[in-house]
Amino acid sequence: MDIIRKVHRLCSCCMQEHDVWVVRDVAKNIYKEQLVEYSATYEYCELADEYLVPEELITANDIAMKNAYREANGLLTTEQIVAIRKKYNISQSDLANLLGWGGKTITRYEGHQVQDVAHDTILRKIDSDPEWYLTILQERKKSFAEVTYAKYYRLAVKAYEETQDAYLRKSIFARYARYDDADCNGGRCLDIEKLIDVMRYYSNSNKVSVLYKVKMMKMLWYADALAYKRYNSSITGLVYTALPMGAVPVAHGLIMDLKGISYEEIEYEDNTAYHFKSDNSNQYPTLTDTDRVVLDTIIDVCGGDTRDQIVKRMHGERAYKETKANEVILFKYAKELSID
Numbered sequence: 001m002d003i004i005r006k007v008h009r010l011c012s013c014c015m016q017e018h019d020v021w022v023v024r025d026v027a028k029n030i031y032k033e034q035l036v037e038y039s040a041t042y043e044y045c046e047l048a049d050e051y052l053v054p055e056e057l058i059t060a061n062d063i064a065m066k067n068a069y070r071e072a073n074g075l076l077t078t079e080q081i082v083a084i085r086k087k088y089n090i091s092q093s094d095l096a097n098l099l100g101w102g103g104k105t106i107t108r109y110e111g112h113q114v115q116d117v118a119h120d121t122i123l124r125k126i127d128s129d130p131e132w133y134l135t136i137l138q139e140r141k142k143s144f145a146e147v148t149y150a151k152y153y154r155l156a157v158k159a160y161e162e163t164q165d166a167y168l169r170k171s172i173f174a175r176y177a178r179y180d181d182a183d184c185n186g187g188r189c190l191d192i193e194k195l196i197d198v199m200r201y202y203s204n205s206n207k208v209s210v211l212y213k214v215k216m217m218k219m220l221w222y223a224d225a226l227a228y229k230r231y232n233s234s235i236t237g238l239v240y241t242a243l244p245m246g247a248v249p250v251a252h253g254l255i256m257d258l259k260g261i262s263y264e265e266i267e268y269e270d271n272t273a274y275h276f277k278s279d280n281s282n283q284y285p286t287l288t289d290t291d292r293v294v295l296d297t298i299i300d301v302c303g304g305d306t307r308d309q310i311v312k313r314m315h316g317e318r319a320y321k322e323t324k325a326n327e328v329i330l331f332k333y334a335k336e337l338s339i340d
């Protein structure tokens, strides 16, 4: 039994004024045929040596018991349900209506009623998948007042944007799952933070002229290949395949959209060119001094290349010549890289 505090007041047990203890103790209860242990709060009168439980503590203890049951059964607690709803700042009744549940359902789940497993799964999905939440919100647009809908929509979009980068990273990692040997990834698992910093390092360098996507992809390969040649370990962990214009990382399209990479799209003829832009920062928290030395070497050698020049340079590399079209360029060839 832990004493939480003592309150001097009229004791409703002995009807005298004295210090009433507020105590916490482990309680046991059978709920849904299951023994549940939880921490319950009581008041204690020292004079009468009696416990008493005022109305508000009965309520709090019941919710504590239900939450212990929820935790034991892998269900969201009341606090977690409230937090999910607050994330989207939606009212209890609106969330219930949105999900096609009875109007009081969420209110009950945030209190005494333990949610069933199916509903628990849906609430978790709302939490982890703002895109899905956004979709059901759009589908039910007509059931909300215009102003209310606009507020909910704005918050859903915000939550979606915040997790979009997480989705993107997951997709990229999924594409890389099969390449776990050193000959493919240069002895390093894909490190997205480093990748972003390397791309920023190039984009921010005033020694790198007209940096478009094709050139960026080659410069990434050159950096990883040179690091591997020097230290037996690549920098980013990217895996490259041999395409007509040289090395291109797996999932290159997704990489472009990572948060932290800035580029502008330039339309010409029937194509779109991606021009990388400086973000005017010189902070690269993930790059080591060794990484920077490698990158500076690549910038010195290739920074001034035009697209055609760097493609030609790449076509001359043994790594490229020895690799069949669309196959992974193995890092063992980096030992014969033209640089160094």
Ligand SMILES: [Zn+2]
Residues within 6 Å of the ligand: 011, 012, 013, 014, 015, 016, 018, 045, 046, 047, 048
């Ligand atoms: Zn008393």
